[in-house]
Amino acid sequence: MGGQVSVQGLHVVVVGGGFGGIAAAQELKAKQVSFTLVDMREAFHHNVAALRASVQTGFAKKTFIPYAATFGESFVQGRVERVDTQGLKEIKFTHLILCTGTDGPFPGKFNTVASHQTAVQKYDDLVKEIQAADSVLVVGGGSTGVEMAAEIKTEYPVKKVVLIHSRVGLADxxxxxxxxQQVKEVLLEKKVELILGEKVLNLEQLKLNVTQKNTALTTDRGTQILTDLIICCTGLKVNSAAYASSLPASSLAENGALKVNAQLQVEGFSNIFAVGDCADVREPKMAYHAGLHAAVAVSNIINSNNGKDLTSYYPGRVTMLLAMGKDDGVGQYSGFKLPRQLVALTKSQDLLLWKSWKEMEQQSP
Structure with a gap:
């Protein structure tokens, strides 16, 4: 099930079709290694552009790229409920690459069993909710929250946009x-109102992503807020559902991530690798890093099969670009601050969509 005849006795199962998963699958495909890619969705989600898809009508279709068109029978749609560490049941494997990523609230994440069209429609529906609102409250001032607030204010400059964050410092x-500090300056320039060092009370009881005029809420410091629409950008967590019940506790970090060695092998296993956000590696959780992890994992599977030395992965200095709407951005490269206009040109305008369509060997609509 799910792949060509095994090459050199290998069959690799890749669990999760995010940035790390498709990078691993493409590496395996290029090296003619038999593999099965498993994901709950029909299409790869370029979630770097998810927030733009929330504010621009028709943009969402550019952010979902069908797996089957790229990987054919090597793709299986489904939710992995349990990992048989011996690889003897259901989809058999000699090696396993876990790329389950992180989960969090919509629209930043879309981790659910869904068809391609259902996924696109979910974002198009949110665009309508934002258009219907005169005011929007963005909860959370991490990277997702600041980008969300900037996207809304850039697309709809007359709308009132408030961002509330439990800490004083914004972004990662x-x-x-x-x-x-530059993140804060850009938001203020765009006229985003900031409430910092405060938390929304009873957030879990509030209706999210649906316009309800003049919804009232209160912060832990007593600040009263009236808004038409609430979008939550907090609560990101490691997506460990596929393996938490079947791998030993000694293989898991406290947050559910997988403990790995320098070769990205899961602690206690030589044939199971972790890639991307679910790997317990001390660095920001980014698509770029997931791709680097994937290359190391696939290389090590082939090297171990051929009796060669394994490759190690070492985190570098932080590189991160934040798209602050289509016309602005902030970030740093290898620890050095970048000019805003450079970030806008390299990331913000297209959100690197061209790269994913090219890697998936398909044409963007």
Whole structure:
């Protein structure tokens, strides 16, 4: 099930078709190694562009790329409920690459069993909700939250956009202080209202992503907020459902990520690898890093099969680009702050969609 005749006795199962998963699958395909890619969706989600898809009508169709058109019978749609570490049941494997990523609230994440069209429609529906709202509250000032607020305000400059964050500092803590300050400056320039160092009370009881005029809420410091629409950009967590019940506790970090050695092998196993956000590697969770992990994992599967030395992965200095709407951006490369216009040109305008369509060997609609 799910692949060509095994090459050199190998059959690799890749669990999760995010950035790490498709990078691993493409590496295996190029090296003519038999593999099966498993994902719950019909199409790869270029979620780097998910927030743009939330504000622009018709944009979402560019962010979902069908797996089957690229991987054929080597793709299987489904949710992995359990990992048989011996690879003897259901979809058999000699090696396993876990790329289950992180999960979080829509629209930043879309991790659910769904058809291609259903996924696209979900984003198009949110565009209509945002268009119907006069005011939007974005909860969470990490990387996703600041990008969301910037996207809304860029596309709809007359709407009132408020961003509330439990900390005083915005964006990812691994970014340079000067870059995080620049994030704040861009949001203020775009007239986003900031409420920092406060939390929304009873967030779990509030209706998200649906316009309800003049919804009232209160922060833990007593600040009263009236808004038409609430979008949550907090609560990102490792997506460990596929393996948490079947791998030993000694293989898991406290947050559910998989402990790995320098060769990205899961602790206690020589034939199971972790790639991307679910790997317990000290670096920001980014698509770029997932691709680097995938190359190391596939190389090590082939090297181990051929009796060669394994390759090690070492995190580098932080590189991160934040798209602050289609016309602006902030970020750093290898620890050095970048000019805003450069980030806007390299990432913000297209959100690197061209790269995913090229890697998936398909034409963007």
């Amino acid at each position: 803590t691994e970014l340079l202080a000067s870059v995080r």
